[in-house]
Amino acid sequence: MILGIVGAEGAKFTKAGEEQARTIIRALLSQSDVTLMVSGGCHLGGADIYAEEEAAALGIPTRVHKPKQLTWDGGYKQRNILIAEDADVVHNIVVDVLPDSYDSMRFESCYHCKTKEHIKSGGCWTAKHAQKLGKKAEWHLVRNYTVQSFVPGNFTTSWKTAPGSSCPRCHSPVEFRLWESQDTAFEDEQYRCTNVLCGYSWWVESSDY
Ligand SMILES: [Zn+2]
Numbered sequence: 001m002i003l004g005i006v007g008a009e010g011a012k013f014t015k016a017g018e019e020q021a022r023t024i025i026r027a028l029l030s031q032s033d034v035t036l037m038v039s040g041g042c043h044l045g046g047a048d049i050y051a052e053e054e055a056a057a058l059g060i061p062t063r064v065h066k067p068k069q070l071t072w073d074g075g076y077k078q079r080n081i082l083i084a085e086d087a088d089v090v091h092n093i094v095v096d097v098l099p100d101s102y103d104s105m106r107f108e109s110c111y112h113c114k115t116k117e118h119i120k121s122g123g124c125w126t127a128k129h130a131q132k133l134g135k136k137a138e139w140h141l142v143r144n145y146t147v148q149s150f151v152p153g154n155f156t157t158s159w160k161t162a163p164g165s166s167c168p169r170c171h172s173p174v175e176f177r178l179w180e181s182q183d184t185a186f187e188d189e190q191y192r193c194t195n196v197l198c199g200y201s202w203w204v205e206s207s208d209y
């Protein structure tokens with residue numbers, strides 16, 4: 001089976017996020033029927049490069065499609081199509097929120113996937129294109145800021161406005177969602193600023209049972 005692995009660029013991962021991404025990638029590459037890993041060699045690092053490095057460490061052959069030029073048409077688009085065509089399944093590593101240090105353009109939602117649950121990535125386009133070709137595609141969400149990074153759990157609500165709270169950085173309204181560990185031992189709240197240009201996000205321990 002040929003795995004396509006794509007996703008967010010390096011600046012979109014915190015150190016904890018990168019660790020999660022690598023853990024996910026290792027698990028994907030460790031499936032017994034994997035014969036080849038295909039990716040895009042992103043010059044900005046991130047998921048593509050983690051995938052190359054983890055594949056090399058596991059001795060799995062790789063095929064890297066680099067863009068002919070650093071533009072959408074004639075470059076990234078054609079590169080992404082080649083990945084989708086080669087792969088039997090495309091795995092797209094996305095992040096939930098941007099690191100505080102991220103200083104490029106911020107978007108309110110992923111316009112490829114029409115969701116606010118993860119940050120837009122070119123990998124979303126590739127994964128969607130694979131689906132159009134009748135291939136399988138899976139999205140893997142990396143949480144950049146949870147302290148419970150390695151504890152299994154789920155978000156139990158979607159984003160809701162948090163009345164009476166405001167962003168500590170820019171004082172805009174904020175929204176929050178609840179996260180609960182799988183064993184229900186603890187529950188945390190993740191907050192984020194609704195001002196896209198700010199993008200600040202943080203966690204609050206809500207309760208322990
Ligand atoms: Zn997306």
Ligand SMILES: [Zn+2]
Pocket residue numbers: 167168169170171172193194195198199200
């Ligand atoms: Zn803010």
